[in-house]
Amino acid sequence: MQRQPNTFGWLAKGGIPAEIMDSYLRPIYHSRAIRQDAKRFIAGVHNRYTLAAAKELTEFCKPVLLVRAADDRIFPAELFERLSATLPDARLVTVADSYSFVPEDQPAELAQLIVDFAA
Known part of the structure; x- marks a missing residue:
């Protein structure tokens, strides 16, 4: 189920190890309050918030x-x-051989990019 495109399948090319996926999802499974917060967050997402924030980014x-x-x-x-x-003052870098979760697919490359950028 977690490898399906409509769940987590398109987030990491190499898949996400079960123990890592469990660390992402365990709080939702075990806490009603977290499930309610997640539901409220997902239901409240609207592009008007991101568009308003984008105006401030300049x-x-x-x-x-x-x-x-x-x-x-x-x-x-x-x-x-x-x-x-x-x-x-943005620097855009594209990482090869990765889906959305670059930290899962290319952790060493991402870490090096961050180290170089911070220097």
């Missing part, structure tokens, strides 16, 4: 590293390009 002048996956099936490249153009 004034954020600190350096930003944006890392996108070359083979991402969830978030189109255009979204990253638009965000990169919106932020005054």
Whole structure:
């Protein structure tokens, strides 16, 4: 079930190990309060919030590293390009051989990008 495209299958090319997936999902399974919070969050997501936040991003002048996956099936490249153009000091990097969860597919490369950026 977790490898299906409509659940988590398009998030990580190599799949997500069971123990990691369990750490992501366990709180929802075991806590009614967390399930309610998750439901409220998901039901409340609306693009008006992201569009309002985007207007403020033009004034954020600190350096930003944006890392996108070359083979991402969830978030189109255009979204990253638009965000990169919106932020005054953004660096956009594309990581090969990865879906959306770059930390799962390419953890060493992502870590090196962060180290280099922070330096």
